[in-house]
Amino acid sequence: AGLLLNARHLPFGLAVADLLGKRWPTRLLGAHLMVDESVAFALSQREPARRRAAYWLCGGMLFVGWNTGVVLGGWAGRVVGSSESLGLDAAFPACMVALLLPSLLPPRNQDAEAGARERAAKARKVALVGALIALVLTPWLPMGLPVILSILAVGVALR
Template sequence: MRSIWRTLDRALARDIGLVCLADCLVGVSYGAIAVGSGFPVWAPMVMSLLVFAGASQFMFVGIVAAGGNPFAAVLAGLLVNTRHLPFGFAIGDVFGKRWGARLAGSHLMSDETVAFALAQDEVRRRRAAYWACGLGIFVCWNAGVLVGAFAGSAISDTDVFGLDAAFPAVLLALVLPSLRDKAARLPVLLGVLAALVATPFLPAGLPVLLALVGVLAGAAAREPKPQPAPEPEPQEAC
């Protein structure tokens, strides 16, 4: 654990701290929404500890609060979290080879932790950024949910405070630096376009999955084109 904090420089630690603070505010929003929607105080806290997936937790609460089937809400949450499959392939080197570390790292996986890890050039810094961000968000998220759950009756209308905008604002701030790379702009634009077109027609959460077409387009664009075989040099006659 000490090696993780020694690897982080001041700027990276500051950025991780700001993201943790923003996620704490989103956790307050989630706890307040859950309790204000009729869930008992303990429900959002248990979900945050065992599930630890903000988008899926918000979706579950929203579907059940609207009268939907809890099993359908669970299935929708699992569908939203399928994006973690490509995440795992992209950052598998940060977990090491021990199964305990892999299980813990998988539980701490989120959009923010993956973004911070992929932004680092060295494996050592990738590992430090991932674990520092993951542990920090886990603590801050659950602390925020605890506060929001007990204060749900007071701040049940999160639109008044704008807390529901903190999560997308954090993700936007993480993505913007990547747009300096021309190769990254096409996947981002295609993903945004697919999500915007699908939003009026599909349930919440599914348009985000459709945005993965941008990833496929980016992977196809980065595939090296086959080079023509070099022509054999003419051999001199003996």
């Protein structure tokens, strides 16, 4: 599972190799900043200079933010005790909903192409089927498994 999950870094590396520079110390540092977000932000830019800036800025900010969060979280974990008592176990599903919400809403522009409206409608159906699968299976399956099985909604949508 770990190999499969991290195999995505091979195409990431190929896609952003030109952004890392020619010298090996710079390439080594850039490889440590290669995460999904920094690659996505870099590839969303059209001009090479903006791609390079987006990669290094996003990667650097994530590095600092992640490590700061780990240190603060480790300290807060000792002080707070149980994260479930604060409802922090709901943070991940809430973030997923926040990320999905824009694709579930109909296009704001009244003149939006029919394809955009159709994609938004299909996304809403997939989200609804996935939510129903997770909701129905939650009482009977171990925690986390219903959410993973809700990915079956994508298969249903493709049919």
